[in-house]
Amino acid sequence: MYPLGVYARRIVLVMTVPLTLLGLMERRPQHGYDLKRDYDTWFGRDKPLSYGQIYNTLARLTRDGKVVVSDIAPGAGPDRKQYVITGDGATEFDAWLRSPVEPEPHLQTTLFAKVTLALMLERDASGYLDRQRAAHLRRMRELTEVKRSGSLVDALLADHGLFHLEADLRWIELTTARLDQLAREVGR
Amino acid sequence: MSLLEARDLELHFGPTPALQRASLTVQAGELLAIMGPSGSGKSTLLHCLAGILVPDRGEVHFDGARIDGLNETARSPLRRDAFGFVFQFGQLVPELTAEENVALPLLLNKVGRRQAIQEARSWFPRLGLDGLEQRRSGELSGGQAQRVALARGMVARPRVLFADEPTGALDSLTGEHVMDLLVESARAHGTSVVVVTHEPRVAAYADREVVVRDGRVLAVAALS
Numbered sequence: 001m002y003p004l005g006v007y008a009r010r011i012v013l014v015m016t017v018p019l020t021l022l023g024l025m026e027r028r029p030q031h032g033y034d035l036k037r038d039y040d041t042w043f044g045r046d047k048p049l050s051y052g053q054i055y056n057t058l059a060r061l062t063r064d065g066k067v068v069v070s071d072i073a074p075g076a077g078p079d080r081k082q083y084v085i086t087g088d089g090a091t092e093f094d095a096w097l098r099s100p101v102e103p104e105p106h107l108q109t110t111l112f113a114k115v116t117l118a119l120m121l122e123r124d125a126s127g128y129l130d131r132q133r134a135a136h137l138r139r140m141r142e143l144t145e146v147k148r149s150g151s152l153v154d155a156l157l158a159d160h161g162l163f164h165l166e167a168d169l170r171w172i173e174l175t176t177a178r179l180d181q182l183a184r185e186v187g188r
Numbered sequence: 189m190s191l192l193e194a195r196d197l198e199l200h201f202g203p204t205p206a207l208q209r210a211s212l213t214v215q216a217g218e219l220l221a222i223m224g225p226s227g228s229g230k231s232t233l234l235h236c237l238a239g240i241l242v243p244d245r246g247e248v249h250f251d252g253a254r255i256d257g258l259n260e261t262a263r264s265p266l267r268r269d270a271f272g273f274v275f276q277f278g279q280l281v282p283e284l285t286a287e288e289n290v291a292l293p294l295l296l297n298k299v300g301r302r303q304a305i306q307e308a309r310s311w312f313p314r315l316g317l318d319g320l321e322q323r324r325s326g327e328l329s330g331g332q333a334q335r336v337a338l339a340r341g342m343v344a345r346p347r348v349l350f351a352d353e354p355t356g357a358l359d360s361l362t363g364e365h366v367m368d369l370l371v372e373s374a375r376a377h378g379t380s381v382v383v384v385t386h387e388p389r390v391a392a393y394a395d396r397e398v399v400v401r402d403g404r405v406l407a408v409a410a411l412s
Protein backbone atom coordinates (compact mmCIF):
# COMPACT_ATOMS: atom_id res chain seq x y z
CA MET A 1 0.00 0.00 0.00
CA TYR A 2 1.30 3.49 -0.80
CA PRO A 3 1.42 5.99 2.04
CA LEU A 4 -1.48 8.32 1.58
CA GLY A 5 0.72 11.33 0.84
CA VAL A 6 2.29 9.51 -2.05
CA TYR A 7 -1.12 8.50 -3.25
CA ALA A 8 -2.36 12.07 -3.22
CA ARG A 9 0.68 13.40 -5.05
CA ARG A 10 0.96 10.58 -7.50
CA ILE A 11 0.41 11.66 -11.05
CA VAL A 12 0.00 8.83 -13.45
CA LEU A 13 1.43 8.97 -16.90
CA VAL A 14 0.39 5.71 -18.41
CA MET A 15 2.27 4.82 -21.54
CA THR A 16 -0.63 3.41 -23.47
CA VAL A 17 0.09 4.83 -26.94
CA PRO A 18 2.84 2.38 -28.00
CA LEU A 19 0.93 -0.60 -26.59
CA THR A 20 -2.31 0.50 -28.19
CA LEU A 21 -0.53 0.84 -31.54
CA LEU A 22 0.94 -2.65 -31.07
CA GLY A 23 -2.60 -3.91 -30.52
CA LEU A 24 -3.81 -2.29 -33.72
CA MET A 25 -0.92 -3.91 -35.61
CA GLU A 26 -1.76 -7.25 -34.01
CA ARG A 27 -5.09 -6.92 -35.77
CA ARG A 28 -3.35 -6.55 -39.12
CA PRO A 29 -0.17 -5.03 -40.55
CA GLN A 30 -0.71 -1.33 -41.09
CA HIS A 31 0.58 1.72 -42.86
CA GLY A 32 1.38 4.65 -40.61
CA TYR A 33 -1.53 6.55 -42.10
CA ASP A 34 -4.05 3.77 -41.32
CA LEU A 35 -2.67 3.41 -37.81
CA LYS A 36 -3.31 7.05 -37.14
CA ARG A 37 -6.82 6.83 -38.51
CA ASP A 38 -7.66 3.73 -36.45
CA TYR A 39 -6.13 5.16 -33.31
CA ASP A 40 -7.97 8.47 -33.64
CA THR A 41 -11.28 6.72 -34.37
CA TRP A 42 -11.17 4.46 -31.34
CA PHE A 43 -8.91 6.03 -28.78
CA GLY A 44 -8.06 9.57 -29.81
CA ARG A 45 -11.38 11.33 -30.08
CA ASP A 46 -10.34 13.99 -27.60
CA LYS A 47 -6.69 13.91 -28.46
CA PRO A 48 -5.75 12.68 -31.93
CA LEU A 49 -2.15 11.63 -32.49
CA SER A 50 0.07 13.76 -34.71
CA TYR A 51 1.96 12.07 -37.54
CA GLY A 52 5.13 12.98 -35.66
CA GLN A 53 3.98 11.00 -32.63
CA ILE A 54 3.00 8.05 -34.78
CA TYR A 55 6.30 7.83 -36.67
CA ASN A 56 8.41 8.48 -33.57
CA THR A 57 6.62 5.71 -31.72
CA LEU A 58 6.93 3.36 -34.68
CA ALA A 59 10.64 4.13 -34.96
CA ARG A 60 11.13 3.29 -31.29
CA LEU A 61 9.08 0.10 -31.57
CA THR A 62 11.13 -0.89 -34.62
CA ARG A 63 14.42 -0.18 -32.86
CA ASP A 64 13.27 -2.30 -29.89
CA GLY A 65 12.34 -5.22 -32.14
CA LYS A 66 8.62 -5.04 -31.40
CA VAL A 67 7.77 -4.15 -34.97
CA VAL A 68 9.39 -4.70 -38.36
CA VAL A 69 8.95 -2.68 -41.50
CA SER A 70 7.97 -4.45 -44.65
CA ASP A 71 8.48 -2.61 -47.90
CA ILE A 72 6.21 -4.49 -50.19
CA ALA A 73 4.67 -1.65 -52.06
CA PRO A 74 6.86 -0.07 -54.73
CA GLY A 75 7.93 3.53 -54.37
CA ALA A 76 9.35 5.49 -51.49
CA GLY A 77 8.13 7.60 -48.57
CA PRO A 78 6.89 6.67 -45.12
CA ASP A 79 3.36 5.91 -46.25
CA ARG A 80 4.57 3.04 -48.42
CA LYS A 81 5.81 1.13 -45.42
CA GLN A 82 3.71 -1.46 -43.67
CA TYR A 83 4.41 -2.13 -40.03
CA VAL A 84 4.21 -5.73 -38.80
CA ILE A 85 4.21 -6.78 -35.15
CA THR A 86 6.94 -9.26 -34.12
CA GLY A 87 6.73 -12.18 -31.67
CA ASP A 88 8.32 -9.98 -28.98
CA GLY A 89 5.82 -7.24 -29.68
CA ALA A 90 2.90 -9.63 -29.52
CA THR A 91 4.12 -11.09 -26.21
CA GLU A 92 4.49 -7.66 -24.66
CA PHE A 93 1.10 -6.55 -25.90
CA ASP A 94 -0.57 -9.72 -24.65
CA ALA A 95 0.89 -9.36 -21.15
CA TRP A 96 -0.28 -5.74 -21.02
CA LEU A 97 -3.76 -6.61 -22.25
CA ARG A 98 -4.31 -9.23 -19.57
CA SER A 99 -2.94 -7.42 -16.55
CA PRO A 100 -5.07 -5.11 -14.46
CA VAL A 101 -4.01 -1.47 -14.43
CA GLU A 102 -2.78 -0.14 -11.13
CA PRO A 103 -5.89 1.44 -9.63
CA GLU A 104 -5.55 5.20 -9.66
CA PRO A 105 -8.10 7.88 -10.41
CA HIS A 106 -8.59 8.92 -14.04
CA LEU A 107 -7.87 5.61 -15.65
CA GLN A 108 -10.84 5.43 -17.94
CA THR A 109 -8.89 5.80 -21.19
CA THR A 110 -6.60 2.90 -20.36
CA LEU A 111 -9.44 0.66 -19.22
CA PHE A 112 -11.35 1.52 -22.36
CA ALA A 113 -8.35 0.82 -24.61
CA LYS A 114 -7.82 -2.61 -23.06
CA VAL A 115 -11.45 -3.64 -23.32
CA THR A 116 -11.80 -2.41 -26.89
CA LEU A 117 -8.57 -4.02 -28.08
CA ALA A 118 -9.46 -7.29 -26.35
CA LEU A 119 -12.79 -7.33 -28.20
CA MET A 120 -11.21 -6.37 -31.54
CA LEU A 121 -8.76 -9.23 -31.22
CA GLU A 122 -11.31 -11.66 -29.77
CA ARG A 123 -9.45 -12.00 -26.49
CA ASP A 124 -10.98 -12.49 -23.06
CA ALA A 125 -12.31 -9.00 -22.29
CA SER A 126 -14.56 -10.26 -19.53
CA GLY A 127 -11.65 -11.98 -17.76
CA TYR A 128 -9.70 -8.75 -17.94
CA LEU A 129 -12.60 -6.78 -16.45
CA ASP A 130 -12.89 -9.32 -13.62
CA ARG A 131 -9.20 -8.96 -12.81
CA GLN A 132 -9.49 -5.19 -12.98
CA ARG A 133 -12.46 -5.26 -10.61
CA ALA A 134 -10.48 -7.37 -8.14
CA ALA A 135 -7.53 -4.97 -8.34
CA HIS A 136 -9.80 -1.97 -7.78
CA LEU A 137 -11.53 -3.56 -4.81
CA ARG A 138 -8.20 -4.48 -3.30
CA ARG A 139 -7.07 -0.88 -3.52
CA MET A 140 -10.42 0.28 -2.11
CA ARG A 141 -9.94 -2.06 0.86
CA GLU A 142 -6.56 -0.49 1.56
CA LEU A 143 -8.02 3.00 1.40
CA THR A 144 -10.95 1.96 3.62
CA GLU A 145 -8.45 0.72 6.18
CA VAL A 146 -6.56 4.04 6.00
CA LYS A 147 -9.85 5.78 6.57
CA ARG A 148 -10.80 3.65 9.55
CA SER A 149 -7.46 4.05 11.29
CA GLY A 150 -6.28 7.51 10.26
CA SER A 151 -7.05 11.15 10.95
CA LEU A 152 -9.91 13.06 9.38
CA VAL A 153 -7.52 14.51 6.81
CA ASP A 154 -6.39 11.00 5.86
CA ALA A 155 -10.01 9.94 5.75
CA LEU A 156 -11.01 12.74 3.40
CA LEU A 157 -8.09 12.06 1.07
CA ALA A 158 -8.87 8.35 1.13
CA ASP A 159 -12.51 9.14 0.36
CA HIS A 160 -11.52 11.10 -2.71
CA GLY A 161 -9.69 8.05 -4.00
CA LEU A 162 -12.55 5.75 -3.02
CA PHE A 163 -15.20 7.73 -4.87
CA HIS A 164 -13.09 7.84 -8.02
CA LEU A 165 -12.29 4.15 -7.91
CA GLU A 166 -15.97 3.49 -7.32
CA ALA A 167 -16.76 5.44 -10.49
CA ASP A 168 -14.32 3.19 -12.39
CA LEU A 169 -15.99 0.15 -10.88
CA ARG A 170 -19.43 1.27 -11.96
CA TRP A 171 -18.05 1.69 -15.44
CA ILE A 172 -16.53 -1.80 -15.21
CA GLU A 173 -19.90 -3.29 -14.19
CA LEU A 174 -21.76 -1.47 -16.94
CA THR A 175 -19.20 -2.48 -19.54
CA THR A 176 -19.29 -6.10 -18.36
CA ALA A 177 -23.05 -6.08 -18.85
CA ARG A 178 -22.70 -4.63 -22.34
CA LEU A 179 -19.73 -6.61 -23.66
CA ASP A 180 -21.71 -8.49 -26.29
CA GLN A 181 -23.15 -5.29 -27.68
CA LEU A 182 -19.76 -3.58 -27.65
CA ALA A 183 -18.13 -6.59 -29.33
CA ARG A 184 -20.56 -6.28 -32.24
CA GLU A 185 -19.77 -2.62 -32.65
CA VAL A 186 -16.02 -3.10 -32.40
CA GLY A 187 -16.01 -6.14 -34.68
CA ARG A 188 -17.42 -4.31 -37.69
CA MET B 189 -11.55 -25.73 7.79
CA SER B 190 -14.11 -23.17 6.73
CA LEU B 191 -17.00 -22.28 9.02
CA LEU B 192 -19.61 -22.17 6.29
CA GLU B 193 -19.49 -23.75 2.87
CA ALA B 194 -21.81 -24.04 -0.11
CA ARG B 195 -21.01 -26.76 -2.65
CA ASP B 196 -22.47 -26.73 -6.13
CA LEU B 197 -25.82 -25.28 -5.15
CA GLU B 198 -28.61 -25.41 -7.71
CA LEU B 199 -31.99 -23.87 -7.25
CA HIS B 200 -34.85 -23.20 -9.63
CA PHE B 201 -37.90 -21.00 -9.15
CA GLY B 202 -40.17 -22.75 -11.63
CA PRO B 203 -38.28 -22.65 -14.91
CA THR B 204 -35.94 -19.85 -13.72
CA PRO B 205 -32.51 -21.11 -12.68
CA ALA B 206 -31.55 -18.85 -9.76
CA LEU B 207 -28.41 -20.79 -8.76
CA GLN B 208 -26.28 -22.94 -11.04
CA ARG B 209 -23.51 -24.86 -9.28
CA ALA B 210 -22.78 -21.99 -6.93
CA SER B 211 -19.93 -22.70 -4.52
CA LEU B 212 -18.57 -20.53 -1.72
CA THR B 213 -16.66 -20.77 1.56
CA VAL B 214 -16.66 -18.45 4.56
CA GLN B 215 -13.93 -18.65 7.20
CA ALA B 216 -14.55 -18.06 10.90
CA GLY B 217 -14.39 -14.33 11.61
CA GLU B 218 -14.22 -13.46 7.91
CA LEU B 219 -16.14 -10.62 6.28
CA LEU B 220 -17.21 -11.66 2.82
CA ALA B 221 -18.96 -9.42 0.30
CA ILE B 222 -21.21 -10.87 -2.39
CA MET B 223 -21.54 -8.61 -5.41
CA GLY B 224 -23.18 -8.96 -8.80
CA PRO B 225 -25.95 -7.58 -11.02
CA SER B 226 -29.59 -7.42 -10.00
CA GLY B 227 -31.31 -10.78 -10.41
CA SER B 228 -28.02 -12.71 -10.51
CA GLY B 229 -28.93 -14.83 -7.45
CA LYS B 230 -27.20 -13.07 -4.55
CA SER B 231 -30.17 -13.09 -2.18
CA THR B 232 -31.04 -16.64 -3.16
CA LEU B 233 -27.47 -17.75 -2.39
CA LEU B 234 -27.56 -15.94 0.96
CA HIS B 235 -30.87 -17.58 1.87
CA CYS B 236 -29.49 -21.03 1.01
CA LEU B 237 -26.39 -20.42 3.14
CA ALA B 238 -28.58 -19.34 6.04
CA GLY B 239 -30.91 -22.32 5.86
CA ILE B 240 -33.90 -20.24 4.83
CA LEU B 241 -34.15 -21.79 1.38
CA VAL B 242 -33.34 -25.42 0.61
CA PRO B 243 -31.39 -25.89 -2.64
CA ASP B 244 -32.61 -28.41 -5.22
CA ARG B 245 -29.11 -29.83 -5.41
CA GLY B 246 -25.79 -29.30 -3.66
CA GLU B 247 -24.74 -29.11 -0.02
CA VAL B 248 -24.45 -26.49 2.70
CA HIS B 249 -22.09 -27.19 5.61
CA PHE B 250 -21.92 -25.16 8.81
CA ASP B 251 -19.41 -25.81 11.57
CA GLY B 252 -18.62 -29.26 10.26
CA ALA B 253 -22.21 -30.43 9.83
CA ARG B 254 -24.39 -30.61 6.76
CA ILE B 255 -27.41 -28.34 7.21
CA ASP B 256 -29.22 -28.31 3.86
CA GLY B 257 -30.85 -31.67 4.53
CA LEU B 258 -32.16 -30.74 7.97
CA ASN B 259 -35.91 -30.44 8.37
CA GLU B 260 -37.48 -27.18 9.47
CA THR B 261 -37.60 -28.26 13.15
CA ALA B 262 -33.83 -28.66 13.14
CA ARG B 263 -33.01 -25.63 10.99
CA SER B 264 -35.03 -23.12 12.93
CA PRO B 265 -33.01 -23.30 16.19
CA LEU B 266 -29.85 -23.05 14.10
CA ARG B 267 -31.07 -19.84 12.52
CA ARG B 268 -32.12 -18.54 15.92
CA ASP B 269 -28.95 -19.41 17.85
CA ALA B 270 -26.08 -19.22 15.41
CA PHE B 271 -27.19 -16.81 12.72
CA GLY B 272 -28.18 -13.16 12.62
CA PHE B 273 -30.01 -11.51 9.74
CA VAL B 274 -30.44 -8.13 8.15
CA PHE B 275 -32.77 -8.55 5.20
CA GLN B 276 -33.23 -6.55 2.05
CA PHE B 277 -36.97 -6.06 2.53
CA GLY B 278 -39.65 -5.98 5.25
CA GLN B 279 -37.69 -6.85 8.30
CA LEU B 280 -39.15 -5.43 11.49
CA VAL B 281 -42.19 -6.78 13.31
CA PRO B 282 -44.71 -3.93 13.00
CA GLU B 283 -46.54 -4.68 16.27
CA LEU B 284 -43.37 -4.33 18.35
CA THR B 285 -41.47 -1.19 19.33
CA ALA B 286 -38.01 -0.59 17.90
CA GLU B 287 -36.30 -1.76 21.10
CA GLU B 288 -38.50 -4.86 21.32
CA ASN B 289 -37.57 -5.64 17.73
CA VAL B 290 -33.88 -5.43 18.61
CA ALA B 291 -34.42 -7.51 21.78
CA LEU B 292 -36.29 -10.22 19.88
CA PRO B 293 -33.36 -12.58 19.18
CA LEU B 294 -32.40 -12.41 22.87
CA LEU B 295 -35.98 -13.09 23.99
CA LEU B 296 -36.14 -16.05 21.60
CA ASN B 297 -32.90 -17.27 23.18
CA LYS B 298 -34.61 -17.16 26.58
CA VAL B 299 -32.82 -14.11 27.91
CA GLY B 300 -35.04 -12.39 30.51
CA ARG B 301 -37.09 -9.48 29.21
CA ARG B 302 -35.44 -6.83 31.42
CA GLN B 303 -31.94 -7.79 30.42
CA ALA B 304 -32.89 -8.20 26.76
CA ILE B 305 -34.42 -4.73 26.57
CA GLN B 306 -31.46 -3.22 28.38
CA GLU B 307 -29.00 -4.79 25.95
CA ALA B 308 -31.16 -3.75 23.03
CA ARG B 309 -31.21 -0.14 24.24
CA SER B 310 -27.42 0.03 24.34
CA TRP B 311 -27.41 -0.18 20.54
CA PHE B 312 -29.54 2.91 19.93
CA PRO B 313 -27.03 5.67 20.71
CA ARG B 314 -24.28 3.87 18.80
CA LEU B 315 -26.47 3.77 15.70
CA GLY B 316 -27.61 7.37 15.97
CA LEU B 317 -31.10 6.22 16.98
CA ASP B 318 -31.36 7.98 20.35
CA GLY B 319 -34.94 8.58 21.40
CA LEU B 320 -36.48 6.19 18.86
CA GLU B 321 -36.59 3.20 21.21
CA GLN B 322 -40.37 3.24 21.63
CA ARG B 323 -41.34 3.87 18.02
CA ARG B 324 -43.02 1.22 15.94
CA SER B 325 -41.58 0.36 12.55
CA GLY B 326 -44.25 2.36 10.72
CA GLU B 327 -43.00 5.45 12.54
CA LEU B 328 -39.37 5.08 11.42
CA SER B 329 -37.74 6.27 8.22
CA GLY B 330 -36.38 3.60 5.88
CA GLY B 331 -32.81 4.24 6.99
CA GLN B 332 -33.74 4.21 10.69
CA ALA B 333 -35.58 0.92 10.27
CA GLN B 334 -32.54 -0.52 8.52
CA ARG B 335 -30.29 0.44 11.43
CA VAL B 336 -32.76 -1.08 13.92
CA ALA B 337 -32.67 -4.26 11.86
CA LEU B 338 -28.88 -4.22 11.95
CA ALA B 339 -28.89 -3.94 15.75
CA ARG B 340 -31.32 -6.85 15.87
CA GLY B 341 -29.01 -8.89 13.65
CA MET B 342 -25.99 -8.31 15.88
CA VAL B 343 -27.50 -8.20 19.38
CA ALA B 344 -27.30 -11.93 20.11
CA ARG B 345 -23.67 -12.09 18.90
CA PRO B 346 -24.29 -14.66 16.19
CA ARG B 347 -21.56 -16.84 14.69
CA VAL B 348 -22.58 -15.59 11.25
CA LEU B 349 -24.39 -12.40 10.31
CA PHE B 350 -26.18 -12.46 6.96
CA ALA B 351 -26.81 -8.98 5.64
CA ASP B 352 -28.62 -8.25 2.38
CA GLU B 353 -27.94 -4.68 1.20
CA PRO B 354 -27.68 -3.41 4.81
CA THR B 355 -26.91 0.14 3.68
CA GLY B 356 -29.29 0.26 0.73
CA ALA B 357 -31.54 2.90 2.29
CA LEU B 358 -28.79 4.99 3.87
CA ASP B 359 -26.92 8.09 2.69
CA SER B 360 -23.16 7.62 2.34
CA LEU B 361 -22.21 9.06 5.72
CA THR B 362 -24.78 7.01 7.65
CA GLY B 363 -23.95 3.97 5.54
CA GLU B 364 -20.32 4.29 6.49
CA HIS B 365 -21.16 4.72 10.11
CA VAL B 366 -23.24 1.56 10.03
CA MET B 367 -20.48 -0.37 8.26
CA ASP B 368 -17.89 0.85 10.79
CA LEU B 369 -20.09 -0.39 13.59
CA LEU B 370 -20.83 -3.67 11.87
CA VAL B 371 -17.14 -4.36 11.24
CA GLU B 372 -16.13 -3.32 14.74
CA SER B 373 -18.77 -5.47 16.36
CA ALA B 374 -18.05 -8.45 14.11
CA ARG B 375 -14.30 -8.23 14.81
CA ALA B 376 -14.88 -7.90 18.55
CA HIS B 377 -17.02 -11.04 18.73
CA GLY B 378 -15.40 -13.09 15.96
CA THR B 379 -18.62 -12.98 13.96
CA SER B 380 -18.38 -13.95 10.31
CA VAL B 381 -20.29 -11.59 8.06
CA VAL B 382 -21.74 -12.37 4.65
CA VAL B 383 -22.90 -9.12 3.13
CA VAL B 384 -24.68 -8.77 -0.18
CA THR B 385 -24.10 -5.36 -1.69
CA HIS B 386 -23.88 -3.67 -5.05
CA GLU B 387 -21.96 -0.76 -3.53
CA PRO B 388 -18.20 -1.09 -4.01
CA ARG B 389 -17.52 1.17 -1.05
CA VAL B 390 -19.47 -1.21 1.20
CA ALA B 391 -17.73 -4.24 -0.30
CA ALA B 392 -14.41 -2.57 0.48
CA TYR B 393 -15.10 -3.09 4.19
CA ALA B 394 -14.99 -6.85 3.64
CA ASP B 395 -11.86 -9.00 3.67
CA ARG B 396 -12.76 -10.52 0.32
CA GLU B 397 -15.42 -10.28 -2.35
CA VAL B 398 -17.02 -12.75 -4.72
CA VAL B 399 -19.09 -11.91 -7.77
CA VAL B 400 -22.29 -13.75 -8.67
CA ARG B 401 -23.38 -13.76 -12.30
CA ASP B 402 -26.24 -15.80 -13.75
CA GLY B 403 -26.46 -17.90 -10.59
CA ARG B 404 -22.77 -18.77 -10.57
CA VAL B 405 -20.03 -17.61 -8.23
CA LEU B 406 -17.20 -16.39 -10.43
CA ALA B 407 -13.69 -17.49 -9.67
CA VAL B 408 -11.51 -14.49 -10.33
CA ALA B 409 -8.02 -15.60 -11.29
CA ALA B 410 -5.37 -14.57 -8.80
CA LEU B 411 -3.66 -11.34 -9.70
CA SER B 412 -0.22 -11.50 -11.13
Ligand SMILES: Nc1ncnc2c1ncn2[C@@H]1O[C@H](COP(=O)(O)OP(=O)(O)OP(=O)(O)O)[C@@H](O)[C@H]1O
Pocket residue numbers: 201202204205206224225226227228229230231232233276
Ligand atom coordinates in the same frame (compact mmCIF):
# COMPACT_ATOMS: atom_id res chain seq x y z
N1 LIG C 1 -39.63 -16.28 -4.76
C1 LIG C 1 -39.28 -16.27 -6.04
N2 LIG C 1 -40.10 -16.78 -6.99
C2 LIG C 1 -39.72 -16.78 -8.28
N3 LIG C 1 -38.56 -16.32 -8.74
C3 LIG C 1 -37.70 -15.80 -7.84
C4 LIG C 1 -38.03 -15.74 -6.45
N4 LIG C 1 -36.97 -15.17 -5.80
C5 LIG C 1 -36.06 -14.87 -6.75
N5 LIG C 1 -36.50 -15.26 -7.97
C6 LIG C 1 -35.73 -15.13 -9.25
O1 LIG C 1 -34.45 -15.72 -9.05
C7 LIG C 1 -33.42 -14.95 -9.64
C8 LIG C 1 -32.42 -14.52 -8.58
O2 LIG C 1 -33.06 -13.65 -7.67
P1 LIG C 1 -32.32 -13.01 -6.42
O3 LIG C 1 -33.35 -12.37 -5.56
O4 LIG C 1 -31.46 -14.03 -5.78
O5 LIG C 1 -31.42 -11.91 -7.15
P2 LIG C 1 -30.44 -10.81 -6.49
O6 LIG C 1 -29.09 -11.06 -7.07
O7 LIG C 1 -30.56 -10.80 -5.02
O8 LIG C 1 -31.00 -9.44 -7.14
P3 LIG C 1 -31.15 -7.97 -6.47
O9 LIG C 1 -29.78 -7.34 -6.57
O10 LIG C 1 -32.10 -7.30 -7.40
O11 LIG C 1 -31.65 -8.10 -5.08
C9 LIG C 1 -34.14 -13.79 -10.34
O12 LIG C 1 -34.31 -14.12 -11.67
C10 LIG C 1 -35.46 -13.69 -9.60
O13 LIG C 1 -36.46 -13.18 -10.46
Ligand SMILES: [Mg+2]
Pocket residue numbers: 230231232276352
Ligand atom coordinates in the same frame (compact mmCIF):
# COMPACT_ATOMS: atom_id res chain seq x y z
MG1 LIG D 1 -31.38 -9.42 -3.64
